[in-house]
Amino acid sequence: MKRLDLIFGERELDELLKSLEKSDVPGYTVMKHATGRGPEREVSEDMEFTGLGANAHVIIFCDEETLSRVKNNIQPLLSFYGGVAFVSDATQL
Amino acid sequence: MKRLDLIFGERELDELLKSLEKSDVPGYTVMKHATGRGPEREVSEDMEFTGLGANAHVIIFCDEETLSRVKNNIQPLLSFYGGVAFVSDATQL
């Protein structure tokens, strides 16, 4: 099994979750209100009030096949809006 | 060392932490207010107000021996209430 960590702007969350559903992920977990800095942008806590939104951190545990579907579906979103995606190994307990 | 990620309903948090303590974990970290979707249920942000509660994400860094104790202790909880558990490798910095 694989673990995918996605970090991107909260405001794109709905669109991204739709992509995940289209990729038939078995499930996902969302943690909002994340902040951070990437190569280009800094996202601070007060962004939530200005309407820009903070970041969302989404975790998906899935098999490799699903992962490649996810990859295809979310790549355009990440390249248009920004955000990062990293994969690690994981096994069910 | 191993890293265990547990995701389950916030309302079961106390019970689960008790199980972890019984398993003699060296420590744990809890992030509440997580939302998500599993094979059966969807947990959205407004659950916190309806009394159902959102999800909790618990991270435990421990050795394999402890991990197997944890596994035995939490399995009944996860199977009764639902929730997921994944293990990865990790080393102390």
Place this chain on the structure above:
Amino acid sequence: MKRLDLIFGERELDELLKSLEKSDVPGYTVMKHATGRGPEREVSEDMEFTGLGANAHVIIFCDEETLSRVKNNIQPLLSFYGGVAFVSDATQL
């Protein structure tokens, strides 16, 4: 690529982020309001109001070279204030 998980007191966040910047990390993600228990201390949700602060969970995806710079820079902070740091493997999606 490596994934570094840091968990430590929220009040030291500014200092720690400065250390990370000094180590030239490509980016980082911060999740505040984490609680937990370590070998010595328990951090509960009401700490946020007493002024002690809860924990922050910081994730950094970076290469091994950067990781070793980070290690050198944050070690004094972690040993003075407490907190944990774990490394796993990760690859960009």
Place this chain on the structure above:
Amino acid sequence: MNSSLILQNVLTPPVLFFFLGTIAVFVNSDLEIPSPLPKLFSLYLLLAIGFKGGLELQKSGFSGQVVPTVGAAIIMSLMIPLICFVILRLKLNVFNSAAIAAAYGSISAVTFITAESFLENQNIPFDGFMVAPLAIMESPAIIVGLLLVKFGLPKNRPASNKMRWRAILHEATLNGSAYLLLGSLVIGFLTAGYNPSAVEKMQPFTGKLFYGAECFFLLDMGIVAAQRLPSLIKSGSFLISFAVLMPLFNAIMGVFVARLLSLGPGNALLFVVLCASASYLAVPAAMRMTVPEAKSSYYISTTLGLTFPFNIVLGIPIYMGLVKTFIPTIS
């Protein structure tokens, strides 16, 4: 006549803000009231309702209609789940039937205060002691729900379930919202009795602010209710009909009990609303802990996604119409 009452009800700020929230979801606005702000308003309303109820209870004492009304309320919250269960079992399994039944036996505090605002708006008097049955109706319904699970099932449930009996009683009586409501009621009662000068000092917070805070909260309730729509539709036409017809049926029962109790029209409406409303705070919390097998989307979507809006918008004026028709005014 009812349609004019409905219009008058719709054009009050609480109902209008509820619509504002609902429409926000339908037109896909990004208006949201982030967690835990809804909890803040929910806690505030429970505290204020309880406190004000306690003050009134101190005034009225436990004489007259108070004790019979509370007694009748308890009986209703025991009976309604039984009736609901029988109906729900036509289509659903024991777990889901029991959980939904318990929700409909219990009450919704926000529906109750919207009914109070409706009465104030119509200049129909009512008694503050009606908060007492409100505060008491959560527990019996939860207990009946759990008894239904217990006895409605063959003994094939896993062992972890056996030892949960204490948890059940615990959830039924000490869940956060029931506890805060009842506790504030006691505090209001004591304050009015022993410290009348403090009553006035509480008034700006628990009294004056109340109506506005209710509106703000109903804005959020509108959002939340509308967001339930997809899972409401998924839950099927049986549950959708149930979520509208059951409150009506319970309301009719309520009207006749209110008549037996000789309640005035204001108190009668409140009693009817207690019968007709369904819980989305205490009961879901209790069911999640004790009957995780029940699908939470079922009991949340019906109570919050349909019964609540129905009661707020149409139910209250309809029930008022029923009350006016079937309950003789003494004055």
Place this chain on the structure above:
Amino acid sequence: MNSSLILQNVLTPPVLFFFLGTIAVFVNSDLEIPSPLPKLFSLYLLLAIGFKGGLELQKSGFSGQVVPTVGAAIIMSLMIPLICFVILRLKLNVFNSAAIAAAYGSISAVTFITAESFLENQNIPFDGFMVAPLAIMESPAIIVGLLLVKFGLPKNRPASNKMRWRAILHEATLNGSAYLLLGSLVIGFLTAGYNPSAVEKMQPFTGKLFYGAECFFLLDMGIVAAQRLPSLIKSGSFLISFAVLMPLFNAIMGVFVARLLSLGPGNALLFVVLCASASYLAVPAAMRMTVPEAKSSYYISTTLGLTFPFNIVLGIPIYMGLVKTFIPTIS
């Protein structure tokens, strides 16, 4: 004369709390108002402004100056972005220019209410219907901003962008803050018309509490604005000058339009403040969704980090001076 107005403005609680927040950042105090509390106050203020505006609009009706003023406001929010865009293009790319231009064509509700408090403090009358132009000026500016991106660019933008037209109109009209403001305005209007007794019941929440909540919110705005300083400095002297001079220029335009409209001095100041203020709520939200290529630090730092404080502290009294000078008092 202006300097005495500035001093009088500075010594009011809202401005003083704004300074308290600013200084907290400069002296590195750990005072913070954790998320989502700022959102609570922001939602509250929008709801209350809208509701009160609706009440007043019911009183004044749509006769007299209301329609021309709203018309002029729409025209200003279409024109100002065009002027800004031309200036900004001297140094910035199309994306950044359009996003910043949209922000300056739009408005800041908190600047508006600070101006109202200033007028009350100076005993200068103004009309509640001025909330109508406030509620309406966000959308046109956003649409102009997005049209500028659309036509200012060669067709080399990725395809994902093509289908975003509906999203653009959607963001322009239905973003949370504009929606809540406008919705509350409608509710206030309906309530005052059909349910006058409810107006009084809302008053403690939407009326009495307002000034204090404004102060609390400005404390947070002071913190947030000061935290923008580093990225403001990084954005360079061109944008820094723009963030001070553009509001002044827009204010001067506003004064002459107000004169054309024959607005009294109070209404004139509010109109000028609408022209001179820049959005940090609705516009950033819309730009993030539709023009992610624009650097958010540019439009946030200028609007929130400089234009907002400038308007709050110096701008309002300066604009009042302009109004007094150029607008003949009829009385």
Place this chain on the structure above:
Amino acid sequence: MNSSLILQNVLTPPVLFFFLGTIAVFVNSDLEIPSPLPKLFSLYLLLAIGFKGGLELQKSGFSGQVVPTVGAAIIMSLMIPLICFVILRLKLNVFNSAAIAAAYGSISAVTFITAESFLENQNIPFDGFMVAPLAIMESPAIIVGLLLVKFGLPKNRPASNKMRWRAILHEATLNGSAYLLLGSLVIGFLTAGYNPSAVEKMQPFTGKLFYGAECFFLLDMGIVAAQRLPSLIKSGSFLISFAVLMPLFNAIMGVFVARLLSLGPGNALLFVVLCASASYLAVPAAMRMTVPEAKSSYYISTTLGLTFPFNIVLGIPIYMGLVKTFIPTIS
């Protein structure tokens, strides 16, 4: 006589809500006030206390008892930590002793306002300027605490500690709660002086709402305090006795100083409460940053888990008894 005072104190809403929170934990109810709502109330109370204090200070000026009282307060907050340190060193190491000592030299704003409510309830007059010593007593105690660490230790502490001196002074004077309290006091002072009409406009927020918000906050404090019980018990009988006896001792010292200052009974009680109460906001924050070696569970459990409830429930009426006995009434 004291026992009647205690009963009168217990039957006020603030104390009753505190009990409601405490009992919620003991009976294991799931009532919780999720973060950051407690912070909202805590910020609100500090802002309101400061603002009201500033108004009163403007009225009273700096003549009469103001300066001597503030002076005496500073001396107490320097001396009390020294006495505490000597006692605590009997059993604890330098780090823990210094941190706890600093907490007891400092103050608890919520204990102070509960004492004010108690006085209002008893119709005993007191002066608004007593907020000045409240606002000033945090810093000296923190500095003494850190000096104790500095000089109480051999030089074996790691180097990272050396450069922390500026941080120490910074934490002592600019931590969020002390800063907000003092800043609001200054704003209240300026507003009353230069803008009296604004005072009335703040009144619904900072004045009228205060008592109810205090009750809500004490509900949370009850929960938090009761949750400290396990770690309080773990901290041992020495610290448990300390957390009850030290406030009593400090109160007795306070009574005699108040007598020397010729304070009236109301002001005297407030002065005594400042001496007897211990900080769980500013001091923990400062200690965490500068003396992380100190066990936070020690200073949090004693101050919040025992000294605070003791003062709120029993301490205030007992101190009132002491004041009545030892301070001659002039009237």
